Amino acid sequence: MTVRLTISILLLLQLQLQCSATVFKLTNAVCESFNKSWVEFELCRLRAVSRHKVYLNLNVTLHQPINDIHIKGQLMKKENGYKPWLYSVSFNGCQFIRRRNNPLIKLVWDLFKEYSTLNHTCPYVGQQLIKDFYLRSEKLPTPIPTGEYLVQLTWIINKKPIAATNFYFMFVEDL
Ligand SMILES: *[C@@H]1O[C@H](CO)[C@@H](O)[C@H](O)[C@H]1NC(C)=O
Ligand SMILES: *[C@@H]1O[C@H](CO)[C@@H](O)[C@H](O)[C@H]1NC(C)=O
Ligand SMILES: *[C@@H]1O[C@H](CO)[C@@H](O)[C@H](O)[C@H]1NC(C)=O
DSSP: OHHHHHHHHHHHHHHHHHHTOOEEEEEEEEEEESOTTTEEEEEEEEEEEETTEEEEEEEEEEEEEEOOEEEEEEEEEESSSEEEEEEEEEEEHHHHHHHOOOHHHHHHHHHHGGGBSOOSOSOEEEEEEEEEEOOOGGGOSSOOOSEEEEEEEEEEETTEEEEEEEEEEEEEOOO
16 A cells, blocks of 8 residues: 555656656767877767667777866857857866866766766876766756757867867756
8 A cells, every 4th residue: 555655656756747847968969089199089979768868978098198188168059050158168177176166167067977987186098988978957056048059168188179079958948
């Protein structure tokens, strides 16, 4: 009886969650290396596991120890093509990972850190993985307008752009 009641409540809760659900999912991932003697992407792929859940898997080899990395990030929103939207950031990756002192970057970092092998200080070297990462709207402090977005990241190693990653995602508020 209790078990059945619990199950009913769980089903009800799930139904409710589904009704008020937001869609927050990756729609495309593109990884490019400009210098394969530094960075080589073995895998950069999305896999849909359900209608609104898409995993990102990334396997990248860093052929030389990285002690100096800057990341340039730009958030874009689609309106007749992708246009810069709200944020653009540029930060020192080795410094951020030591101090975690930038709230905006920390927000993004907190979304995916547990899915990656990157949770340690510099240097980074060898194989790095992001495994079955997916976007979770409950990790966002505020909803964003419904739309299609793109996060463009340029990875600058020893002052030279070495790689670029584009992650496309969509956000749909309250279906
Ligand atoms: C790639 O990096 C290596 C090592 O730093 C450097 O010798 C080479 O010139 C770079 N190649 C290009 C195309 O920038
Ligand atoms: C990542 O790529 C390397 C090189 O292709 C491969 O040896 C390794 O098994 C891959 N790792 C995972 C977890 O897919
Ligand atoms: C990441 O590293 C920090 C500091 O070393 C640690 O407190 C935290 O628990 C780690 N998180 C994960 C998900 O491994």
